[in-house]
Amino acid sequence: MILPKQRDPRFITIRRGGTLTDSDHRLLASWAAACAEHVLHLFESVRPSDPRPRQAIEQTRAWARGEIKMTQSRAAAGAANAAARDLSGAPRHAAYAAGQAAAVAHVAAHELGAAAYAIKAARAVTPGHEGEHAGRLECRWQRDQLPDAIRELVLDDQRLRNGICWSVFDC
DSSP states (O other): OOSSOOOOOSSSBBTTTSSSSSSHHHHHHHHHHHHHHHHHHHTTTOTTOOOOOHHHHHHHHHHHHTOOHHHHHHHHHHHHHHHHHHHHHHHHHHHHHHHHHHHTTGGGGGHHHHHHHHHHHHHHOOHHHHHHHHHHHHHHHHHHHHHHHHHHHHHHHHHHHHGGGGGTTTT
8 A cells, every 4th residue: 555544635636625736736647657657668578569557657648738537547547557467576566657657647646656666666677685776776766857846745755655665765
């Protein structure tokens, strides 16, 4: 479970009683898509003919641009998660990262799920200490992609939820 028991109002849109602006919500989705896309090749290398995770990332970006409705992105999240079910290791985590990214349109706090699963995918490629190093590099890469407008929000979220996200944000 990567979502906190109590929702953080900073990840609830203003129209629903939180403090998240629509523009920051879109930035969170775009960043989550970038995190998922960065490891997508790990899924596609074992399932090159399965487009569901890539489509989920595309739907995330389409939602962030205002081209599709939240429900379409959420449906793509379910499809990406279904693509992961019979896999293990890096390919599974990469597909889950895509699913989490697409779910950001529905619940903004899924942004950390996309990042966490991408880090898990990077870790799983190489076992042992090398995997831990690969995970730290992925975490740093993700942080380098953060737009200034949401940087502090995401970094604080990582600090607060690191424990329920497999401690992957210790980078």
